[in-house]
Amino acid sequence: MAKKPFTTASTTDEQAFLAGYDASQFPHPSLTVDVALVTADGGKLKAVLVQREQHPARGKWALPGTFVGIRESLDEAAQRALQTKVGISRIFLEQLYTFGQPDRDPRTRVVSVAYYALVDPGKLTKGFAADQRTQLIELSAKGTGKGQAAGPVHGLDEQGKRLPLAFDHGDILGMVVERLRGKLDYAPIGFELLPKKFTLRQLQDIHETILGRKLNKDSFRRRLIASGRIAATGEHEQAVGHRPAELYRFKGTQQRH
Amino acid sequence: MAKKPFTTASTTDEQAFLAGYDASQFPHPSLTVDVALVTADGGKLKAVLVQREQHPARGKWALPGTFVGIRESLDEAAQRALQTKVGISRIFLEQLYTFGQPDRDPRTRVVSVAYYALVDPGKLTKGFAADQRTQLIELSAKGTGKGQAAGPVHGLDEQGKRLPLAFDHGDILGMVVERLRGKLDYAPIGFELLPKKFTLRQLQDIHETILGRKLNKDSFRRRLIASGRIAATGEHEQAVGHRPAELYRFKGTQQRH
DNA sequence: ATAATAGTGTCTCTCAGACACTATACC
DNA sequence: GGTATAGTGTCTGAGAGACACTATTAT
Structure with a gap:
């Protein structure tokens, strides 16, 4: 295959794609967005996390997320997730990275486009008592400055005890911290x-x-x-x-x- | 909704998600990877592009890509696309950004995880005569240095004439150039x-x-x-x-x- | 010897870090 | 006045740009 790059197999594959392929023909990964809503308060970096009520990862903390609708853009899906799960909108929101390891969700194949959002803690404090499952959780971030890797990250409760994160959300938050550190000097973070x-x-x-x-x-x-x-x-x-x-x-x- | 973030609607939505949702129940976006295989030769930045034989965007140049298989990671899908369409493997490959505008492909909803790959032009020259549809095309990149936006980008033929790119692949290549410029100083680009x-x-x-x-x-x-x-x-x-x-x-x- | 590029030494300018000092509020 | 933080002036060291100079190869 390395010697003959353009085989018949690759050509028919191309033609199937070009012919206007029926999306329901074979199983596709599901597509979600997960949003890390981050804020800085009292010298601590924090994110809004939702404690899971069901298995898998029951009791662990997860990023608010949602499935991507068939007619909405990824940015719109991320905004909708923030509006629906946290009740906030019109804030800074930017795509981070797409996580697609086949085993990241034990139920089925789910590819997740991760976003991060930034908000003034003053905008966030009202309304959080409404649901105990949704809380502003401190993040443990390793390393310092631009060069070093930050993650994976976990949550910390008031006493500094570790709060485990669901799925690969610790990796996602680790990459969020890394990205924030990297962009801090030249972007309006x-x-x-x-x-x-x-x-x-x-x-x-x-x-x-x-x-x-x-x-x-x-x-x-x-x-x-x-x-x-x-x-x-x-x-x-x-x-x-x-x-x-x-x-x-x-x-x-x-x-x- | 802004006043009461945690409505019944959001709770049932959450429960449906947590209960272990059946992926085939409602229409999902299709998921592909597209890979910008980039090289630098003779002072020009170039990418391997495939000229489309069918509508839509017939005759325009597209990035090599493939659908994401149900059991493979995104990185694996990108490697497979390079192997299948260009016959190359074991080269630098990194995820760029995920493009998900609902109208980016006129046939159906396709979300594409874009990758960029880098290769020594000496590794690429052999075997390109095999298929005229696949060629190494010079890229037009605007601006200079780190600060400025590079795209959208288009192709250039030997005489410097514009070669149109399919779908949003000009935007993807524009972001590739931007990313390369940004990472050049601190990553092994x-x-x-x-x-x-x-x-x-x-x-x-x-x-x-x-x-x-x-x-x-x-x-x-x-x-x-x-x-x-x-x-x-x-x-x-x-x-x-x-x-x-x-x-x-x-x-x-x-x-x- | 000549042409052409590789590689070195040094000066200057800019900017981050450090430190000392002054300014202005509440108590 | 005392205290705490805001804000300024200046010195120093590190590194980039510029320039002059030497080194080494093919012809």
């Missing part, structure tokens, strides 16, 4: 985790939480101001017990250089 | 496009081809040698009409810092 107006200290806290290490204050300030991505508002924070910092806002995505 | 032993000049040519701009010779040499990712072999190129350069080899992926 940090701003999505803060209110519209924020101080440079708050933004630095977000960066430190994602990277898992401390950053230099002076260098961080200079770099962010020089980036042209934020603008001073002239307003200042209030009642903080010390000199109030100026509030900045994100100017929106724009090209540099 | 360049080495995969060269023989095992190469000169620094060859490696710099590869980088310049991918980025679409010239690089500083001195700085490039220092940076690559200091990176610790390559090792001098002591051998030199031969019969080049000028001072022969030393041959280097890639030391393999390893962590720094």
Whole structure:
């Protein structure tokens, strides 16, 4: 086969594809989206997870997800999953990676397109008491900074005890942390985790939480101001017990250089 | 719905999912992989494309692809597509992004997991005369360097005339170029496009081809040698009409810092 | 010897990190 | 005034770009 790349077999396969193939003819993988809704609060990286009530992986924590409808795009399916399972919409949402190991779900073949979403924790705190199965769970992320792998990740309860994740969702969250660390410096990641107006200290806290290490204050300030991505508002924070910092806002995505 | 996130509807949906859902019950998207097999030759970025013989998009050029089998992983499907359609295997292969717009294929709903593969053009030249429909086509990539978007991309024939791409494959190749530019500095991209032993000049040519701009010779040499990712072999190129350069080899992926 | 590219030494500029200092709020 | 954090000015070291120079091969 290596010597004759274009065999009859490959040609008929191609023709079957080109002829307009009937999707119901042989078994296909099922297709879902799973969304890691991530936020940073109190120096901790957290995600909204749903505790499973049924086997398999009963009692373990899973990402909110849904099947992909026959007429909706993947982005739309991810938005619908967030709206339906967490009751939130109009937030930053981006495709991460597609997970398709044949044994990742023991019931049947399920390929899952994973997304991550970012949200200001202030937008999330209301309404979470409604369902005890859905909670904001702290993530354990190994390593620090851009170079190192973060996962797999697991959940942590209030006492720092391990909460197991369902299926390969620990791997998914590990890749989310890695991706956030990698894109932090050149994509509007940090701003999505803060209110519209924020101080440079708050933004630095977000960066430190994602990277898992401390950053230099002076260098961080200079770099962010020089980036042209934020603008001073002239307003200042209030009642903080010390000199109030100026509030900045994100100017929106724009090209540099 | 925004006020009450956890409605009865979402709960029953969850239960249906948890109960172990029958995949054949309602229509699913079909799932394929498409692979951009990319190489750099003569200062041009090229990809292996297949000219379509049938409608839709008849005569246009498409990425080699295949349906995802029910028992194979996505990576395995991508490898199989390369083996079956191009007759090549054991090369660098990495998942890119999953394309799922409902109208991307006019026949039926097809979600495609796109991959990119990198290969030394020396490994590819043999055997391409066998099928005229499968050719190595130059890519038009806009912009330069990391910051700028590259796509959508189209093909170019020997005379520089535009060759239209099928479906959304121009968008896929645009994202491939973007990804290569972004990962070039910290992932073993360049080495995969060269023989095992190469000169620094060859490696710099590869980088310049991918980025679409010239690089500083001195700085490039220092940076690559200091990176610790390559090792001098002591051998030199031969019969080049000028001072022969030393041959280097890639030391393999390893962590720094 | 000449042409052409490989490879080295050094200067400068930019930027991150570090440190010291001043500024301004609440108590 | 005391305390805590905001914000500024300046020095230093690392690394990229630029340039000049030397080295080595084929013709």
